Amino acid sequence: MERWGGALKEQLQGNFELALRAVLEAAGDGGEMPEFALEPARQAEHGDFACNAAMVIAKRLRKPPREIANDLIAHLKNQDATIQRLEVAGPGFVNVWLGKESWHGILRQVIEQGVRYGCSESGQQRPIQVEFVSANPTGPLTLGHGRQCVLGDTISRLLGAVGYEVTREYYFNNGGRQMRVLGDSVKARYLEALGLAAPPSESALTDPDSPWPESIDGLPVVFPRDGYQGGYIEDLARGLLDEHGDGLVDGARDEIFKETAEREIFREIRATLNDLGVHFDVYSNETDLYENGKIEEALADLRKMDLVYEKDGAVWFRATRFQLDRDRVLVKSSGDPTYLLPDIAYHREKFRRGFESVVDIQGADHIEQFPFVKKAAEALGCPEGQIELVMHQFVTLTQGGDQVKQSTRRATYVTVDELLREVGVDVFRFFMVQRRAESQLDFDLDLAKETDWKKNPAYYVQYAHARTHGIERKAREQGVEMPDANTLDASQLTLPEEIEILKKISEFPEMVSQAAETREPHHLAYYARELAGLWNPYVQDGSRHRILGDDATLTNARLGLVLGVRIVLANTLSLLGITAPETM
């Protein structure tokens, strides 16, 4: 179980620092305050918090850590009334027990702050950009894109919660070869539909080593060798056929194939994003950067700094000057830029537009290019260290114990749309954000389709939230009012499981800020599961502790707990972009 601090920890931390300072001064050491850890104890026998300060400074003071721990305790004793007991343990830990009443105050805080509980202002409204998905409109969004959508959107939500001014941005390369191949693919299918071209054989498509046929049965094969094979290409061709008949055969208006494909596929992508609950603030693209001269400008400036040179008719970026393993081509001998140059210009524009830092979210397949973009952009004046990368590994899909292979260019991928139809957006988002980005993610379709709330973690969390409303409905039937911040008296919450829940609730703000600062949204999913894992059994085991009972004061306290759990679960689900239902 992951553990985080809370308001009580911060207070204790201050007191430990005072005690540590006193111990240092007593030993004639006026040096710097060392880094030490004060953590929620992992085991109940170790109290509420454990501190390693004595061990950290043992060498510096040349004293046994347990002795130092005793000195710390002597200084701590009269400092903090909430401390109930202090103990030296193990190699020199100081374990701290707080009175149960210390945990009661958190509920009032949660209820007062409501949707703001967990938020902070540490971002100081600084403008930050999160760029993600950025898939070229060559086909529907697939599993990997889906993970990136959820990662990027959840990170954006986290950054917003800790006070950054977040812009979600989608950038795509519509100027390059990929889009030409897309247009050519559509045209080929169009000609095939008219009987003017032959589709390549199945074996030619699937086997990269087989010879590519020039013609079949007297008809030319025009489909590109690296063309897009999905069925949507044929749909696009059929649409053009319906609209224009054979009027596009002569080649005079070939750009219509590419333009139509880009427009229609992008429409589909935006619909999918909408279904995912992901809304971009800005869409930007490569051709705009060409049209307003930003790409030429970037190249000219790199040239001024002697960071480019000519070789073999191409223009190269001197990446080796920045300790990178090789130089890279910016402009091909054909005169066309590679994707790298627009990317560099684009990153420079991000900062010119006023962002103080940017987060790029990318799949493992083009991790390699990132250092080049970063170094070049920094050379062009972007602030060092403010271009950040969140890299994520691939997604596999497991169904019935078998992994379904994902192949990009062939039509054997699973789309986000298909998965959304099967499991719904809430489950999809929960599963996609469950793992650290750097870990491969195995999407367990059987578990995702499981509707039993106990088994499916997404439903387990949602049901925990719905239960808080169920209890409120029941209370209202019985004429019992929910407490508010003024009428709440939490002092009767004394059961160990109640204190556990209060502790978990108090950890929420630190968990949020950590997840935001480290760009690790998976902590949200774990936290949600853990809080629900405390709450569901508590509610279920009503034989030991009814929430709605005869004792009005106790009922008031427990209903306060209901509210606290509801608010924190709702806030967690909101950060995850998942609905918090009142009934299920």
Place this chain on the structure above:
RNA sequence: GCCCCGGUAGCUCAGUUGGAUAGAGCAGCUGCCUUCUAAGCAGCGGGUCGGGGGUUCGAUUCCUCCCCGGGGCGCCA
């Protein structure tokens, strides 16, 4: 060959700047219960944290060398 990311329970994975006896879910096993909405609740078993070496009071965590899996090493994006 080189670079990046992983390797933790049968499976999928957490483990916060190095901390005490390494955790969760699912699967398995055993009891109990019949609910403030749904078969639940409690407990049990299960590990050389890929392997060797190093750093230190202490290493799953840091360094190094191997092994395995994935990705990348284009004038493709």
